[in-house]
Amino acid sequence: MIPLVMILVYLSLLLWVGRLGYVGRSKHTAIDYFLASRTCGPFLLVMSIFGTTMTSFALVGSTGRAFKQGIGVYGQMASWSGLIHSACFFLIGMKLWHFGKKYGYSTQIQYFRDRFQSPALGTILFPILVALVVPYVIINILGAGATIEKVTQGSFPAFFAASGGGIPKWLGSAVVCLVVLIYVFGGGMRSLAFANGLHASILIVLGAITLFLVVGKLGGPVAASQSVARLRPDLLVRGAVAGHPAHMGQMEFFTFMFVPLSVGMFPHLFQHWMTAKSAKTFRSVVLLHPLFIMIVWVPCILMGIWAATAVVNGHLVIPPTTAEKSVLGMMVNKLTNKWVAGLLGVGIVSATMSLDSQFLCLSSMFTHDIVLRTFGEQRISDRQRILLGRGLVVGIVAVAYLLSLVAPGTVFTIGVWCFSGFASLFPLVFASLYWRRVTSAGAIASILAAAAVWLLLFWRSGWGAQEDFLFLGMMPVVTIFIASAVTLVSVSLVTRPLAPEVVGRFFPQAGQSLAGSFSTPAMPDVARCASLPS
């Protein structure tokens, strides 16, 4: 019961924090609802971005993967993410924030339509972005339900016999969706940013606390690592050693750098960028984000490798055949107490609750890119936009929850492939910001090429059945990325460039600052593009 009580306390805390974002702070305007009036300061921005980008894999998956593959997982995922994410925030996010503030964008589609003066581009990109976000949302809903079921097992044998006495997944998922719905419905982006700050704080302290308690039971860090060195030296390296095969190839390790490029195209992250109070707000984000990743991941990696040889009372704590996702939970259950198990449950649930950003993002995309575009910006008042956004949040949460009830098990694999999909759209956003010569035809061709190669490789992997699928020894994202980039460049070079006045709005001449060129009001630019024929 203790883990359940802790999760319920956490969910109540979330509701309270969400209410703080609404009561007394809400300005009751659409920009306040969707973008917190672009007023998030450094602390809130860094915490909300970190809370949004971290998934439950950072806790559970990292420990389990290190248990099987050793320390290489950190370099493969965490240190690459630290380096590449901050690069994306500095080189992409900050620039997009600037144009967002200058021209009044709320969604990626608005930016791309305006940048390329192409309604068709938005029409093609919208369903692709939605299709890539939806599996991610479903995974988080399923993850929350599964965690609650697991940590409450045995608590209600009379009520939920079928799920071992634990709160069944459908009910746990429903409760989490309801909590998220309440604070996103009420306070929109500001409540969401506060809630993400809480998620991030939990993640940051959880790993260190768990590590501290676990390592005490293993005789200290030196004894635990010496045991691994003696019995499983392969987990301390990446290559083949002492008769053990290599855990990862050099090409696979290197090409993992393409995966974190996905943050450059996450629509929910775009929305968080737009909330920044000023460009300088990004300074703390680029500095602290790699450090926060490190703080969360290092304890989990160490616990993962120590778990492989951990012995208590002459018995292995974690049998070698244990599934990756169960390793951390078993370590905590066997080596600590129910309070830590409860804290871990809270941490996992909080990590899955990054779905709040995706709910609001989808609501914003449907509001701005579909409804306002179809019926006209001027015909829908600010108050109606908030009502619309809230109504869409309710609808999206309901649909996502229902989809999670019928989603096939392969949705988890599809989720992994979604990251590759977002990463393969990176050349598009990068070129739009740094290459004057890129054309709308090049952009559209690039999206279509990425989609085609993504589908081809997904099919080659048996629709995701091959979990460690590599193409030419590399992560499949590399091939998709190259196809996307090559198509973008080659088609752009053979098609007519965009009008100089369009390009000039995004590439001011040397000596002329972007701020200095700021003379036209924001909304008319978006409205002008919205009025172009589809």
Place this chain on the structure above:
Amino acid sequence: MSQQYLRARRLMWIMFAALVILHHDWWFWTDGRLLFGFLPIGLGYQILISIAAAMLWGWAAVYAWPPEMELSPAETAVTSEHH
């Protein structure tokens, strides 16, 4: 744009490329030594890469800061009014 900014921007890209190359630590690929008796050297090295990434982007956010980024308060007010 000032020469100082352009130099800093170039240096930022060079350091970023260097970190991308240094991230691929093939020299520790099969090295199982433990630092301080408990930290695998390959993991310790990658922790340093994380710290170096934070330092790189923290430095870039000060010295390679795009000068055109900030809007003046008056301009900001104009933008907000349209929402």
